[in-house]
Amino acid sequence: MPRIDIGGLSxxxxxxxxxxxxxxxxxxxxxxxxxxxxxxxxKKRYRCIRFDHRGTGDSDKPKDAYxxxxxxxxAVGLLNALGIEKAHVIGTSTGxxxxxxxxIDHPERLISCIFCNTWTTADEYIxxxxxxxxxxxxxxxxxxxxxxxSLWTCGPNQFRYxxxxxxxxxxxxxxxxxxxxxxxxxxxxxxxxxxxxxLHRIDGPxxxxxxxxxxxxxxxxxxxxxxxxxxxxxHMMKEGGHYSYRRRHREFNAVVEKFLKQxxxxxxxxxxxxxxxxxxxxxxxxxxxxRRSGR
Numbered sequence: 001m002p003r004i005d006i007g008g009l010s011x012x013x014x015x016x017x018x019x020x021x022x023x024x025x026x027x028x029x030x031x032x033x034x035x036x037x038x039x040x041x042x043k044k045r046y047r048c049i050r051f052d053h054r055g056t057g058d059s060d061k062p063k064d065a066y067x068x069x070x071x072x073x074x075a076v077g078l079l080n081a082l083g084i085e086k087a088h089v090i091g092t093s094t095g096x097x098x099x100x101x102x103x104i105d106h107p108e109r110l111i112s113c114i115f116c117n118t119w120t121t122a123d124e125y126i127x128x129x130x131x132x133x134x135x136x137x138x139x140x141x142x143x144x145x146x147x148x149x150s151l152w153t154c155g156p157n158q159f160r161y162x163x164x165x166x167x168x169x170x171x172x173x174x175x176x177x178x179x180x181x182x183x184x185x186x187x188x189x190x191x192x193x194x195x196x197x198x199l200h201r202i203d204g205p206x207x208x209x210x211x212x213x214x215x216x217x218x219x220x221x222x223x224x225x226x227x228x229x230x231x232x233x234x235h236m237m238k239e240g241g242h243y244s245y246r247r248r249h250r251e252f253n254a255v256v257e258k259f260l261k262q263x264x265x266x267x268x269x270x271x272x273x274x275x276x277x278x279x280x281x282x283x284x285x286x287x288x289x290x291r292r293s294g295r
Contacts, residue, residue, distance in 0.1 A: 001032075001058065006077030012058035013051040013078060017043030020111065020264065021084045024048060025075060027093030027117075027242075028190060029153070030056025033172055034092070037249035042257070049087070051078055052176075055186050061178045066185040068094065068193045072101035076109060085109070088260055092116040092245060093217060097193045103202040104195055112205040112263045114256055117214055117242055119221040120228060121194040129216060134187045142177040146170055152216045155241030162247060199228035206232035207259045209245075209252065216242040233259070 003010045014032055022042055026034040030053030039048045052059040053071055075098065079087060088111045091099030096118025103113050119126060129152060137145035147170075150159075154166050177183075206229050210222020219236060226234040235255050240247035 003058065004078065004081050006074060006081050009054060009060050009062070009074065009077075011051045011054070011060070011074060011078055013049065014039070015047070015049050015082065017046055017048045019046040020260075021079075021087035022046040022048050022260075023075065023079065023084075023087045023089045024050040025071075025089065025091040025095030025098050026050070026053065027095050027153075028186060029149070029169070029173065030059075030094075030186070031169065031172055031176075032057065033169055034243075034246070035090075037246055038090070038253060038256075041249075041253045046088070046260070049078070049082065049084070051075075053186075055178050055182045057172070057176045061182055063179075063181060064185055066182070066189045068097045068189055069101050069105070071098045072105065075102060076106055079109060086111050088112045088114070088263070090114040090116065090256065091118065093118055093242065094190055094193075097190070100193075100195050100199065100202070103204065103206070104198050107202075107204060110204055112207070112260070113202065114207045114209065114259065115222075115225055115232075116209045116245055116252075117211055117217050117222075118225065119193075119217050120196045120199065120224050122191045125218060127191060130187050130190055134184055137180050137183045137187070142180060142183065143174060145180075145183060146173045146177065153242045155213070155215055155243075155247075157239070158241060158243060158247050165246065196228070199225070200230065202229045203231055205259075205263050207235065207256070208232050209235050209237065209255065211237040211240050211242070211244040213239050214242045214244065 001012050001014055003012050024035040032050040032052050035050050042048050054074055055061050086109055089099055096115040099113055133149055136148045150166055208222050208226045210219040212219045226232050237244045237248055245252040
């Protein structure tokens, strides 16, 4: 997989398909592999770009400097390096927190936003989940952290029915896992994320997807985010856990595809109106001049 310099940092990324750009931001695991089921589907109609977060996979792993705002800047840097002005963006979990920063700080770079299984700011439940993961990493090391995290992110149904998918993700995690201090820094950034007082500023087309049986980020956060983003739509998945976009990828892809098509249709209609307005205005001005000259 190629790496690209975004200015002081190199990211591992993939760029597949043709059409309107679709940037996919993974969650705390940070690996672009998380989106395999989406890219296979959407690359037929969209240019799909995905990347390993800083501190994960084959991207650079600085010792410190981890926050959801910094990774949002990395995403902008990636778009710049690829010559992409605007994109549809999907962010899941921590990726959804990163997308909140993009939508608030860089709205001009977004065509639309899709938030999946993400939160507004950590409550006591999320603090306990993330603190437990942090203590496992510090006490038992990266490999046990990976195993423990999979319990929360995949849930029992994926262990029973999608075990091979879990193994494939864990294999790359183990091969590319960062040192413990980086893992801890990335966990802390999830607890520090808080743009809740600014979410009302997100006014572009937005879709919020939550999952009712998500044990990592409870589904009630989807309702909170939907209420905070006034123009957003809400879709709740019944089952699938935190990785519902993988476990129930057909449902997820169908919901997202419908939303994306609607934004593309609106964009074409708006462009058509923009082209026709000046001509109509000229006709009105000319007819007005004729009426005045005939008096």
